[in-house]
Amino acid sequence: MFGVFLIETYGGNSPVIIVGNCADENPPQVKIRTLRKKYPQITKLIATSCKTGAGIEQLVQEIASQIDVIPHIKDLLPNSWFEIKTQLEAMQKSYDFISYEKYQEMCQTAEIREASDQKSLVQFLHDLGIVLNYQDDPRLNETNVLNPEWVTDGVYDILNNHDLMVRKKGILSLPDLHNILKQPHRYPENKRRFLMDLMGKFELCFPLDGYSPDRYLITDLLPIDEPDVDIY
Numbered sequence: 422m423f424g425v426f427l428i429e430t431y432g433g434n435s436p437v438i439i440v441g442n443c444a445d446e447n448p449p450q451v452k453i454r455t456l457r458k459k460y461p462q463i464t465k466l467i468a469t470s471c472k473t474g475a476g477i478e479q480l481v482q483e484i485a486s487q488i489d490v491i492p493h494i495k496d497l498l499p500n501s502w503f504e505i506k507t508q509l510e511a512m513q514k515s516y517d518f519i520s521y522e523k524y525q526e527m528c529q530t531a532e533i534r535e536a537s538d539q540k541s542l543v544q545f546l547h548d549l550g551i552v553l554n555y556q557d558d559p560r561l562n563e564t565n566v567l568n569p570e571w572v573t574d575g576v577y578d579i580l581n582n583h584d585l586m587v588r589k590k591g592i593l594s595l596p597d598l599h600n601i602l603k604q605p606h607r608y609p610e611n612k613r614r615f616l617m618d619l620m621g622k623f624e625l626c627f628p629l630d631g632y633s634p635d636r637y638l639i640t641d642l643l644p645i646d647e648p649d650v651d652i653y
Contacts, residue, residue, distance in 0.1 A: 435548065436487045437463045440480060444468035459624070501531040502542050509552055509567060517571035517607060521554070521563045560618040571607060575616050576625065578602050580641055591642035593617075593626070595635045 437460065441449025453466045465483055469476035488494065505527055512519065521543075528539045543565065546552045553566035566572055579585065582601045585593060598613045599605050608616060617637055620626040629636040 435462065435550070436491065438480070438483055438487065439463060439466045441466065441468045442471060444475060445470040445473050498545075499533075501533050502545070504531050505533065505542060506546060506549075506551060509546065509565075513567045517568045518564050518566045518612065521565060524565050555619075555622065558618075558622060561615065561622065564612070564615055572616070572619060574604070575602055575608060576620060579620070579639065580625070585639065586642040590644050591639040592629075593637045593639055594632075595637075 439449075439451060439453070439456075441451065449466060449468050451466055453463070457463050464487060467476050467480050467483060469480055471477075508527060509524075524543065525539055528534070528542070533539055533542060540556060543552065543554045544556065547554050550569070553569060553572065554564075555561040578601055579593065579598075585591065585597070585601060589597075593601070595613060595617065598608065598616075602608050602613075614635070617626060617628075617635075621628060621637075625641065626637040626639050629638055
């Protein structure tokens with residue numbers, strides 16, 4: 422689950438080919454139909470063997486065919502779009518994220534004034550994996566993530582926290598993030614909920630209703646026995 426989350430974080434909505442290597446020894450056991458329901462960008466499962474060469478030609482052909490149908494691959498784009506792309510890439514060295522409002526100001530300066538053009542551009546950049554912006558989710562659409570590692574590092578800290586797994590049985594309270602995140606200064610309080618909402622979007626956690634401060638169930642950290650959420 423986390424592996425596919427990483428792919429979408431870095432690759433946006435790019436098509437995904439799942440490759441099961443060493444198929445001559447251990448054929449891949451993947452529930453491809455189940456995965457496709459949740460991640461429709463998965464195009465194919467290909468079994469390969471670097472030892473025998475089996476499946477390699479099929480993989481090459483599939484990559485070529487997917488590249489040919491990727492949206493925008495042959496589009497002619499305004500120079501101003503590339504100007505914004507270059508600016509955002511340069512900002513990645515200093516900023517993990519910016520507000521959508523800041524992005525709009527950059528667009529105005531580059532004379533990309535129509536809101537529809539700004540949305541099309543940020544979707545294009547999201548598809549390329551340059552920024553992360555989830556326009557379809559009101560919990561997430563006001564933040565542009567410039568550094569995808571900001572997301573994956575935070576999620577990794579949560580999913581690999583020993584205390585959260587052993588003592589709290591996968592029940593996370595929002596204030597706990599200050600101690601769980603290894604670099605809490607990178608995750609200001611007003612962005613910690615964003616991180617949890619993003620995990621929720623990919624079903625890596627689920628909010629528990631009726632608690633203040635907010636609590637979340639981290640499914641990958643659940644014990645075999647059902648936890649009593651009221652004691653954590």
